[in-house]
Amino acid sequence: MCTVDRIKNLAKEHHISVYELEEQLGFGKNTIYQWTKRTPSVERVKKVADYFDVSLDYLMGRSANEKINTNKIDLAETQQGILSFEGKVIPDNELELIRKMLRNTQSDTSEDH
Incomplete structure (x- = not known):
């Protein structure tokens, strides 16, 4: 477009x-x-x-996201294989493990309240 x-x-x-x-x-x-x-x-x-x-x-058609970049990245919505840590790409299997850990942490904290 x-x-x-x-x-x-x-x-x-x-x-x-x-x-x-x-x-x-x-x-x-x-x-x-x-x-x-x-x-x-x-x-x-x-x-x-x-x-x-x-x-x-x-x-200008360089992004499908119309919102202004606020330097926030939602790990749940980020495509696999594009994140890095200390200059090294996070492998897909480790990225999925991180997502699972974060989801479990969030559900644990929501149950406490």
Whole structure:
């Protein structure tokens, strides 16, 4: 999905038109639609990202996650084989063991309360 399509979807979710968005951000008419033919400035894309509270990576199609990276990683949602510890990749079997241990710890603490 291209940047313009993502912006159109976000605008729809927020119940505004792309034209209204352009007006609110101080862009000229059809500015965003022109981005299908030419590359927008980073500052303009940043304005759109800030307006919708999404990441630049999401708008530019580099990430499917629209939320801004907060440096938090949910181990339960992380794909296997991409985590490391002290520079070494955690093997899949050890990663699954860690997940199981954490789940057991969480269930133990919830039973105490």
